[in-house]
Amino acid sequence: MKRIILTVCLTIATVCVMAQNTIKLPEPDKNVSMTLYQALQQRKSVREYSSKEFDDMKLSQLLWAAVGINRPDGHLTAPTAINAQDITVYVCRKDGAYLYEAKENALKKVSDKDLRKEVAANQTFAADAPVSLVIVTDNAKFRGGSTNGPTISGAIDAGYVSQNIDLACEALGLCTVPRATMDKDALKKELKLSDTQTPILNHPIGYKK
Ligand SMILES: Cc1cc2nc3c(=O)[nH]c(=O)nc-3n(C[C@H](O)[C@H](O)[C@H](O)COP(=O)(O)O)c2cc1C
Structure with missing residues (x-):
């Protein structure tokens, strides 16, 4: 009997820890009024951000646009070479760093640290944005799966995701x-990436100052 009670308690504790480390995002609202051509007309790079945070609905809309699932067979909003689906997107903010899980529309915590300074590096303006998205490619998703840096296809795939983020921001x-x-x-260390994964691009995101 004691053993059963202990097992039940351990299971509950494990579920609680897992729940703490996973944030379920709201279903992304896809009825955004700006047209694609308006977004293309307005798109530009901005390097000054207000410290005002944006809500999880906007984050969910952004992540879905970046690399969300848009068809019942699991294909994505961004194309990937041979449908390798080599791209993952990490969310870095004040309360830690998270992996975007497209299937679950959830954020899985990978670090308790605020990594926005590591994302910014010598361009300190980037750390002012409340959120930084890091786009990572995984060579293991391509034939050969070498650890010698990203493949050309991986870099191109990251570019598509980046453009989706650019236009969704507008x-x-x-x-x-x-x-x-x-x-x-x-x-690579803090996001606990494997030897075949490489961060290619990032996007500091916020409201304009
Ligand atoms: C692959 C790539 C890498 C870039 N890297 C940086 C960067 O490290 N820092 C930065 O401030 N801007 C970076 N940019 C932004 C470009 O400087 C910017 O797109 C360019 O000056 C044109 O300006 P626009 O985006 O407003 O049209 C990068 C853009 C691309 C496409």
């Missing part, structure tokens, strides 16, 4: 800049 009244600058070694 549509949602947010601003951003795509950046290759970042402390890749620190981010």
Whole structure:
């Protein structure tokens, strides 16, 4: 009997810890009024952000646009070479760093640290944005799966995701800049990336100052 009670308690504790480390995002509202051509007309890089935070609905809309699932068969909003789906997006903010899980529309915590300074590196303006998205490619998703840095296809795939983020920011009244600058070694360690994963681009995102 004691053993059963202990097992039940341990299971409950494990579920509670898992729940704490996962944030379920609201279903993204896809009825955004700005047209694609309006967003294209307005898109520009912005490097000054107000400290005002944006809500989880906007984050959910952004992440869905970046690399969300848009078809019942699991295909994504951004194309990937041979449908490798090699791209993952990490969310870095004050309360820690999270992996975006598209299937669950949830954020899985990977670090308790605020990594926005590591994302900013020597471009300190980037750390002012309340959120930084880091776009990571995984060579293991391509034939060969080498650890010698990203494949050309991986870099191109990251570019598509980055452009989706750029346009979604315009549509949602947010601003951003795509950046290759970042402390890749620190981010690889803190985001617990595998040897085949490489951060390619990042996006500080916020409201314009
Ligand atoms: C692949 C790539 C890497 C970039 N890296 C940086 C960067 O590290 N820092 C930065 O401030 N801007 C970066 N940019 C933004 C460009 O400087 C910017 O897009 C360019 O000056 C044109 O301005 P616009 O985006 O307003 O049209 C990058 C853009 C691309 C496409």
